[in-house]
Amino acid sequence: MQGQTPWESLGQGTILLLLLLLLLGQQDRCCCLPAVWGPVLPALRALSIPIPAAPTARCLPHSPTQGLLSIFLQTMNSIVLLFVLLKSLIHYPQLVGDAWDEETRFRMEVRAKQLEWERIQQELQAEQLTPKQVQLLQNGDANEGADVGNAEEGDANQEEDGNDDGNVQEDGNFAANGEDNIENEDVNEAANARNNDLALVVYETGTVFDDNIGRVLMERIQWPVQELQAGCQWTQNLMDNYGLYFGHVLANSFYPGLQRAIGVGSAFEGWSPREQDVVYQVLIPMTPPRGHSFHLELDSAEQRHLRNFRVRVQLECTCTKEQQADSMLCFLHHPKEELRSNQDPSLLDTLCTDSYLDVQKTARWFYQLVRAIWPALPQSHNWHLKLLPSTRSCQFQVTNGRKSFRIEMLFGVRRGDSDIFVSSQPREAHTQSTAWPETYAVAEAKFFKHIAEQAPRDSLHLKCLQFFTRLLLGFTFSTYTVKTIVMHMLNVGPVSQWRRRHFLNRLLDISRCLRVCVLVKRLNHFIVGNQRLPHYIHLPPDIQAPPPYNLFHQLAEEPVAHTQATYDCQILLKGLKRILLGEQ
Numbered sequence: 001m002q003g004q005t006p007w008e009s010l011g012q013g014t015i016l017l018l019l020l021l022l023l024l025g026q027q028d029r030c031c032c033l034p035a036v037w038g039p040v041l042p043a044l045r046a047l048s049i050p051i052p053a054a055p056t057a058r059c060l061p062h063s064p065t066q067g068l069l070s071i072f073l074q075t076m077n078s079i080v081l082l083f084v085l086l087k088s089l090i091h092y093p094q095l096v097g098d099a100w101d102e103e104t105r106f107r108m109e110v111r112a113k114q115l116e117w118e119r120i121q122q123e124l125q126a127e128q129l130t131p132k133q134v135q136l137l138q139n140g141d142a143n144e145g146a147d148v149g150n151a152e153e154g155d156a157n158q159e160e161d162g163n164d165d166g167n168v169q170e171d172g173n174f175a176a177n178g179e180d181n182i183e184n185e186d187v188n189e190a191a192n193a194r195n196n197d198l199a200l201v202v203y204e205t206g207t208v209f210d211d212n213i214g215r216v217l218m219e220r221i222q223w224p225v226q227e228l229q230a231g232c233q234w235t236q237n238l239m240d241n242y243g244l245y246f247g248h249v250l251a252n253s254f255y256p257g258l259q260r261a262i263g264v265g266s267a268f269e270g271w272s273p274r275e276q277d278v279v280y281q282v283l284i285p286m287t288p289p290r291g292h293s294f295h296l297e298l299d300s301a302e303q304r305h306l307r308n309f310r311v312r313v314q315l316e317c318t319c320t321k322e323q324q325a326d327s328m329l330c331f332l333h334h335p336k337e338e339l340r341s342n343q344d345p346s347l348l349d350t351l352c353t354d355s356y357l358d359v360q361k362t363a364r365w366f367y368q369l370v371r372a373i374w375p376a377l378p379q380s381h382n383w384h385l386k387l388l389p390s391t392r393s394c395q396f397q398v399t400n401g402r403k404s405f406r407i408e409m410l411f412g413v414r415r416g417d418s419d420i421f422v423s424s425q426p427r428e429a430h431t432q433s434t435a436w437p438e439t440y441a442v443a444e445a446k447f448f449k450h451i452a453e454q455a456p457r458d459s460l461h462l463k464c465l466q467f468f469t470r471l472l473l474g475f476t477f478s479t480y481t482v483k484t485i486v487m488h489m490l491n492v493g494p495v496s497q498w499r500r501r502h503f504l505n506r507l508l509d510i511s512r513c514l515r516v517c518v519l520v521k522r523l524n525h526f527i528v529g530n531q532r533l534p535h536y537i538h539l540p541p542d543i544q545a546p547p548p549y550n551l552f553h554q555l556a557e558e559p560v561a562h563t564q565a566t567y568d569c570q571i572l573l574k575g576l577k578r579i580l581l582g583e584q
Contacts, residue, residue: 214500235280245373256286264441269448271462273469283410291318292347308435309422311357356434359392359424366394392424418538419443440527443537454495461498475568485513487526518569521556524548
């Protein structure tokens with residue numbers, strides 16, 4: 001074998017044979033040992049062991065002195081030979097046995113998997129299988145792998161109509177060949193069974209290797225201890241209780257109506273880059289109060305990239321019999337003095353700046369509501385509320401001595417009946433108080449919820465996302481970059497390919513996608529301009545129709561930023577390699 005030492009070419013049985021011949025040679029008491037050593041000379045020369053040259057003349061009868069000298073020399077030669085054997089054993093030790101450590105086992109399994117797939121690909125190429133069949137085998141699905149053995153019979157049919165089912169044919173060919181199929185049914189079943197068994201063996205071999213690799217990686221990575229599902233459920237219950245009181249307090253007011261809170265962000269999607277201080281974000285949709293209407297206006301200065309809107313508040317006429325029955329005065333047609341004396345001020349006079357809904361004023365109003373309603377909630381009996389400072393949202397922390405939850409209440413206005421909102425969440429460091437950035441958080445949370453319903457129970461797509469977001473800390477890439485890559489991969493590939501046996505391949509796929517996106521300076525947004533979104537995500541026409549938005553547009557516009565991103569990508573991939581190989 002190439003690269004094998006001379007000692008490794010001998011087994012333990014050969015070594016014992018050498019020692020036995022050594023003892024036999026000692027008992028012979030003759031310096032003429034070629035007859036004894038002859039069978040093992042090639043092995044000794046392979047070990048680079050010096051062999052005494054045989055005498056040129058035939059041995060004469062020994063005298064007593066010569067006999068003792070011969071015995072002494074033979075004994076010394078035997079000791080030298082034994083020393084050389086032991087020295088060779090030390091210099092060329094055998095490979096470790098069954099007691100391999102996890103690192104050695106992992107490396108050997110990775111190498112074995114690679115060699116196994118190379119062998120399979122060579123066999124497939126030799127059999128001239130179609131790319132579709134190769135893809136089915138590599139996907140690792142048991143049913144698909146079993147179908148590879150049957151693919152040969154349907155190749156001719158697939159070439160005609162491109163259908164995966166080889167029995168479906170055009171122009172009525174299936175009916176014409178029916179008799180032949182019946183006559184050869186037994187033969188076909190036997191061949192199919194044989195091919196299925198072969199394909200299943202290949203599949204199970206790859207599955208065992210992949211699953212072991214995934215198990216080792218899962219044990220090697222330090223995962224944060226989180227209870228996101230329990231935290232999300234507790235937060236949603238709290239928001240529902242708040243929602244009941246919001247409805248009672250704001251029923252006859254001229255403040256925005258507040259609908260049921262929607263869980264958004266990483267925690268409600270099932271992952272979080274933080275080990276502690278997880279933030280549970282909720283978005284509360286707002287509706288205009290009586291006598292008011294909301295009109296979304298696009299900020300013309302923000303049309304190049306992700307957009308900002310302004311919410312213009314307009315007064316509506318309420319001079320109808322139904323509204324007059326509620327003792328409401330029309331803000332448009334009643335005198336201002338009468339309105340000032342008999343009715344609460346309009347939304348324009350409370351939460352607006354120059355007829356536009358003000359984010360900061362709305363945030364202060366939310367703080368007042370949360371503080372005022374908290375004592376009436378059942379959670380207030382066992383939990384302590386602490387308000388946290390924020391200018392564009394309402395943030396607070398609740399603790400009970402053992403547990404703690406940090407919650408951020410965002411608020412926004414829905415665009416029509418779609419899953420797109422304009423919200424208070426800022427996109428830049430300095431956002432104007434009347435600017436409402438367009439947010440896709442609800443659509444993305446809806447996507448992850450649908451994936452969770454379709455994925456296997458042991459799916460690791462969220463683990464992959466969590467691992468990479470933690471790996472990105474300290475680099476120029478944002479967590480949203482990796483989240484976008486993972487969403488694209490989940491959308492175009494089968495969800496079943498994210499189990500433990502696929503863990504290594506998915507991590508490598510994410511790293512390759514990041515590297516390619518940096519190289520070409522482009523990463524398409526998952527929502528904006530994506531023509532392949534699932535049907536259950538509802539978008540306005542101006543979101544799905546435009547060309548895809550490039551999240552890496554800065555890399556294309558600024559060479560310095562691209563150079564830094566390229567460097568960070570290289571360092572990141574080296575760090576990933578060290579983690580996967582256990583060299584951290």
